[in-house]
Amino acid sequence: MNSTRLVAAIFAASLLSLAGCTQAQEAETPTASGASSADAKGGSTGSTGPDGASRLDAVKESGKLKVCTTGDYRPFTYLDPKSEAWSGIDIDLAKDLAERLDVEPEFIQTSWSELMPDFLENCDIAVGGVSISTERAEQAFFTDATLTEGKTPITRCEDVSKYDTIEEINRPGVKAITPLGGTNEVFADENYPKAEIIRFKDNNTIFDEILQGRADVMTTDASETKWVAHEKKGLCAVHPDKPFNFSQKAFMVPRGDVVFQEYVNQWLNFAKHDGTYAAAEKPWFG
Known part of the structure; x- marks a missing residue:
């Protein structure tokens, strides 16, 4: 191969290499939405299923x-x-x-x-x-x-002043009732280790346990205490507008x-x- 043909061959190989790099860069170039061009054509972005479907x-x-x-x-x-x-x-x-x-x-x-x-x-x-x-x-x-609210107690109306702080509820002899498996139970476990925690299965009848004297107080979301106090005579929400903590639904x-x-x-x-x-x-x- 003479020198002219050798230079031409080297130049052609360089062009092919440059084209390959350009194509690879284009495949990874982000789109306006932040996804790569491959993602924009239907590939997975991590926000949908593997086929891009939602x-x-x-x-x-x-x-x-x-x-x-x-x-x-x-x-x-x-x-x-x-x-x-x-x-x-x-x-x-x-x-x-x-x-x-x-x-x-x-x-x-x-x-x-x-x-x-x-x-x-x-x-x-x-x-x-x-x-x-x-x-x-x-x-x-x-x-x-x-909704933005927090946990607050509900108890018999005559006992509101007895259970308006965590310290008052977290005492030996206090029966703090809670439904199983939700954030109310987590709150009770974390805040009332000294009290007697009653874990109750039926969230539809749990407030009757307080009315009947088998439990003293329940700490739940302020919105629920407002509704229950409205529905069940004898039960009162304890400072629902100033809950113990911050939570959202x-x-x-x-x-x-x-x-x-x-x-x-x-x-x-x-x-x-x-x-x-x-x-x-x-x-x-x-």
């Missing part, structure tokens, strides 16, 4: 919105044992979400102790006064908060599915401003 697409395709909820936490979720009818603030909101998606809601009853495994296996969304926690956030995404959606999370957040924003949310609350809070 739960939003799956719900639309199936024609059903599968909703996990306990049915035992009024005013947010309640399943009437006789009529088997669902009611509650979050139940009405889930129905509205399904209507806007043009699908049917399917309510799947769970318990607080089984909420997460049931949600992960069976549901598209979980509602019903679900408190945001870091433990739950390890396995699911939360929507924007639907929200809906749970699949972890990593930003598309579905953003859709539900946008719907929730509309619901809070077009009267939908207020209409769902009115039968319970007036």
